[in-house]
Amino acid sequence: MLDRNFQIPFPCPKCQNEIKETIARLEANPTLTCPGCNTSFGVDAEQFRRGLQEVEQSLAKLSNEVIRIDIKL
Ligand SMILES: [Zn+2]
Secondary structure, eight states, X not given: OOOTTOEEEEEOTTTOOEEEXXXXXXXXXXXXXXXXXXXXXXXXXXXXXXXXXXXXXXXXXXXXXXXXXXXXX
């Protein structure tokens, strides 16, 4: 499981300012407001959820690899 307090950086579509928001906050409300130019924009919630799933699956796979290596040794 990913740390829900992990901050993901998003570039502002208007001024390219980097906006960081936590996973927990984005899961609850996938919209961001740029502090630089005050533009609000939405994160594609479905795409975001799929991306998170992929990362979590790779992490799970990685821990399986580690366990398998440990057993072999
Ligand atoms: Zn901006």
